[in-house]
Amino acid sequence: MESTRAGRRGRVLVGVLALLMLAATAEIVLDGALGHSPLIPKSPAIAGWLQGIGERLGYRIFLIAILVFACAYAGMLALARQISARWAIVLVAALHAIVFAGPILLSTDVFSYIAYARMGVQHGLNPYLHGPSSILHDPVYRYVGTDWKHVATVYGPIYTLISYPFGLLGVTGAVWGMKLLALLASAGTLTLTWRCACVRELNPVVALLAVGANPLYIVYGLGGAHNDMLMLLLMMAAVSLALVERPAAETRIDGAVVRAGTAAGGRVRAGMAAGLVVVGALVKATVAALLPFMILSKRRLAPVLGALIALGLGALSGYAAFGVHGIDVVSALNRDAAFVSTDSFPTEIAHLFGKPGVFPVDHYLLKAALVLIVLYLLWRTWRGYDWVAASGWTLLAISVTSTWLLAWYILWPLPLAVIARDRRLLAATLAVQALFIAHQVAPLIAPVP
Amino acid sequence: MSEASGIESSLLGRLPGGLRPREVEAPGSGRRRLVETTVLLLVFLLLALATVRDVVRAAGVNHRLAADLRTWRSVTGHDYHNLSTEQDIKGYSTRDVICGNTSPGAPGERTQVCFVMTGPIVKGQRAARGGYYLPPTVHDQRARRYACFGSAKRPSLCPR
Numbered sequence: 331m332e333s334t335r336a337g338r339r340g341r342v343l344v345g346v347l348a349l350l351m352l353a354a355t356a357e358i359v360l361d362g363a364l365g366h367s368p369l370i371p372k373s374p375a376i377a378g379w380l381q382g383i384g385e386r387l388g389y390r391i392f393l394i395a396i397l398v399f400a401c402a403y404a405g406m407l408a409l410a411r412q413i414s415a416r417w418a419i420v421l422v423a424a425l426h427a428i429v430f431a432g433p434i435l436l437s438t439d440v441f442s443y444i445a446y447a448r449m450g451v452q453h454g455l456n457p458y459l460h461g462p463s464s465i466l467h468d469p470v471y472r473y474v475g476t477d478w479k480h481v482a483t484v485y486g487p488i489y490t491l492i493s494y495p496f497g498l499l500g501v502t503g504a505v506w507g508m509k510l511l512a513l514l515a516s517a518g519t520l521t522l523t524w525r526c527a528c529v530r531e532l533n534p535v536v537a538l539l540a541v542g543a544n545p546l547y548i549v550y551g552l553g554g555a556h557n558d559m560l561m562l563l564l565m566m567a568a569v570s571l572a573l574v575e576r577p578a579a580e581t582r583i584d585g586a587v588v589r590a591g592t593a594a595g596g597r598v599r600a601g602m603a604a605g606l607v608v609v610g611a612l613v614k615a616t617v618a619a620l621l622p623f624m625i626l627s628k629r630r631l632a633p634v635l636g637a638l639i640a641l642g643l644g645a646l647s648g649y650a651a652f653g654v655h656g657i658d659v660v661s662a663l664n665r666d667a668a669f670v671s672t673d674s675f676p677t678e679i680a681h682l683f684g685k686p687g688v689f690p691v692d693h694y695l696l697k698a699a700l701v702l703i704v705l706y707l708l709w710r711t712w713r714g715y716d717w718v719a720a721s722g723w724t725l726l727a728i729s730v731t732s733t734w735l736l737a738w739y740i741l742w743p744l745p746l747a748v749i750a751r752d753r754r755l756l757a758a759t760l761a762v763q764a765l766f767i768a769h770q771v772a773p774l775i776a777p778v779p
Numbered sequence: 780m781s782e783a784s785g786i787e788s789s790l791l792g793r794l795p796g797g798l799r800p801r802e803v804e805a806p807g808s809g810r811r812r813l814v815e816t817t818v819l820l821l822v823f824l825l826l827a828l829a830t831v832r833d834v835v836r837a838a839g840v841n842h843r844l845a846a847d848l849r850t851w852r853s854v855t856g857h858d859y860h861n862l863s864t865e866q867d868i869k870g871y872s873t874r875d876v877i878c879g880n881t882s883p884g885a886p887g888e889r890t891q892v893c894f895v896m897t898g899p900i901v902k903g904q905r906a907a908r909g910g911y912y913l914p915p916t917v918h919d920q921r922a923r924r925y926a927c928f929g930s931a932k933r934p935s936l937c938p939r
Contacts, residue, residue: 629791629800678829681836714801730826754819761823765830772837776845 340412347402347409348421351543354399355425358549359432360384361391370433371441372473374502377433389773399545400767406543407760410536418535422520422542426552430513434505435553436737438475443557444504445470446483446490447497457483457490458655470501482655484662486612487648489557508555515559516542516552519745522566526749529573537748540756544744546763550737557614558738564610565617566745569718572603572624573749600628601636608640612648615659616728616742620721622708627717666734667693673769674735688733696731703727715752722746722755730762740766840866843873843905847896850904851877854894861886865919873897878919881912889915893924895931911937 362370363380367387385391410418434440445465446457453465461480465471471479483490496504496511520542527537541547551559604624611618625633648656670677676688676696704727707720725743729735740763747756791800844864852858862879863886878893880886894907909929917923927937 626800675826675829678833679825682829682832710804712800714804754816758819758823762826765826769830769834772834772841775834776838776841 337412340409344406344409344413344417347405348417350402351399351406351421351545352424352428354395354402354545355428355548357384357395358387358392358435358553359428361387362433362435365433369436371436371438371475373434373441374473374505376502376505377431380432393771393774396545396549396767396770399549400764403543403545406539407536410539411533413535413539415535415538418538418543422538425543425548426513426516429548429552430509432553434509434555436550437554437556438473438478439557440505440508440555441470441473442475442478442481442483443485443493443508444496444501445474446485447493447495447504449497450490451494451497456652456655458652458658470504473501482662484666485557485614486644486659487652487656488609488612488644489560489614490656491647491651492560492613493557505555512552512555512557512559515563516547518563519559519566522563522570523745523748526566526570526573529570530749530751532749540748540760541745544741544763546737546766547741547744551741554738556738558741561610561614561617562741562745564606564613565620565742568603568606568610568620568624569746569749571599571606572628573718574599597630597632600624600630601632601639604633604636605640608637608644611659612644615663616725619704619724619728622704623711623717623720623724626708626711667697667732669734671734671736673737673766674733675730675765676733678769693733696733700727700731716750718746719750719752719755722750722759726755726759726762735766737766843900844875846900846903846905847875847877847894850896850907851879851894853904854907855879855881855892863887863891863919876919878913887916891915893919895929895936897930909936 359377360380361367361384363377364382364384364386365373369387369389369392406413429435442462445462445468448468448470449455449457449460449462449465452468455464459482461478461482462468462471462474463479492511493508496507499507520538523537523541524534527534550556604621607617607621607624611621621633621637625637645657670688674688676692680686680688680692704724707715707723711717711720722743725746726740729739729742732739740759743755743759744763747759750756794800847864848862851862857879859879862877865876865878867874875896876893877896878891880889881892882889891913892910893913894910896905897908898906907929909927909931911924911927911931913919913923913925921936922938924931924937931937
C-alpha cells in the first residue's frame, strides 16, 4: 500500500517535471519566434507562424527557462528508473518537435554552413580558401555572424560535401534542411545510445533521457541546428558497431562443431567502426579523439586498416573537391584553438588568479595538460580500462581545456558518458554542464537596462 | 583463438606483467580510484570556484554599467537606449567610457558625447569626472576626440 502510494507520488512528480521541461522549451521557442532578440540570430522568417503567442525573448526569461529546464532535468534523471520507455520516448520526441518548429536559437553557425555551401554550389568558390565575405551579395550573407564573415570553413570535407545540396535550396529551404538534418541526426544518435546501453546492460531509459532531454542538447545543440549533431551520430554509429558482438553461426563439418563468423565478422565490424570514426572526424575533427582508444582496446590490425582506408578515401574526395586546403584539418584546428571565449574555463581560471584573460603561454600549458591526460588514459586503456569511458574523458578534457568553449562542445562526451562503465564520467560531464549554465546567470543577478 | 589473443601470445605476451595489455582491468585495492576521484573533485572545486568568482565579477560589472548608463542619461537629459560602453580591459580598472548621440538619430550617426566614469556607485550613479566629444560615425580613437574636459584632458586620453 505504502509502495503504491510512493509510486503514484513518483509518477506525479515525473509528470510535473516533464511539463516544466516542455514549458521551458516552449517559452524559449515561442518568445524566440518573435525575433528582435540578442539571443535569436537574424534569420529568414521560418517561424513566423508562431509569432504573436510569445513576447520578445530577453536574457531574464531565457535564463529562468534554462534554469527551470536544468533543474527539472536533474530531477527527471534522479527518477528516471521509474519512467516507462514509452513516456521517455514521448517526452524526448515532444522536446525535439517544439525546437524543430521554432526559429534558429542562440547561434549564427547554421548560416555559416549554408554560406559555405552556397559559395561552392552557387558561386563556384572554394570555402576552404574564402570566407562568406566573398559572396557579399548573396542573400545568406546578411545572416552570417560578424566574427565569421571573413573566416574560411574549419569543418571537414565530408561535412562540406554533405552540406552542398543544401546550397541549392534557397536560404529558407536550406535552413529547414539543416534543421531536419540535425533532427534526424539527433534521432539516430539517441537510437544508437539506447542500443549501446542495452548492449552494456545499462538502463536505456536513463541513457535516453540523459542525452535526449538534456537542456544544452535540446536548446543549444538542436536549437542551433549544429553540425555537432551529425558528428555525434557518426561517433555513436562507430561505438555501436564496435560494441556489438554478434554470436557466431555454428555449422557441423564431419561431426565437429565449427564456429564461423566471429573472428571475420568482428574484424569487419572493428574496421568499419574505425572507418566511421574517421568519417566523423572528416565532418568535425574532434571525434578523432576516439580512434587511438578504439585501436588500443581492440589490439587488432582491422581498425587500423579501416581507419587508413576511410582516411584515404576521405582525403581523396576532399582533395578532388577542394584541393589541398580541403584536407588541411590541422591548420584549421590550430586557428580555432587560438580563439578565446568568455565562457571558457581557462578564461574563468585566469580571472580567478587576477589575470585579465588567457595569454599565449597559457595555450601551451593547456595543450601540455591535455597531452598528459590523454597519455594517462591511453595507458589505462592498454591495461584494460573501458575505451568508451577513456574516449569520453578525452572529449570532456578537450572542452574543459579549450579556450574557445561553446555550449554544444560540452555535449560531445555526453552520449559516451551514459554508456561508459565508469559512472564518474557522467557525473563529471553533467557537473561541467551545470557550471556552464551557472556561468550564464550574471544578467539575472544584475541586469543591464 | 581471436586475433588479439594471437598477438598477445606471440609479441605482447613477452612484455613484463606490469606492461602487458589486458582485456579487463585487474581488480585493485581501490587506491588508484581514490586518487583519481580526489583529483577530479579538486579540479571540480577549482572550476566551481572560478565559475562563482566570474559570475560575481560579471554581476559587479553589470551593476556598474547599469549605473554608468543611468549617469549618462541623467547628465545629458536624453533617455537614449543605444549607448556604447567601453571598459578598461587592459588596465583591469573600473574606469568605463559611455558614449551616445548629442541629438536624436541612429546610434553613432550624430556627434557623440562620451563620459569617463570612475569611482564607486552612489545612489545608483557614478561620477562622470571627465569626457570628450566624437564626430558622427567614427570609432572612439584618441585622435578623433575633441573638446575634452575634466579628467579626460590628460594627453593619454585626448590629443587637444
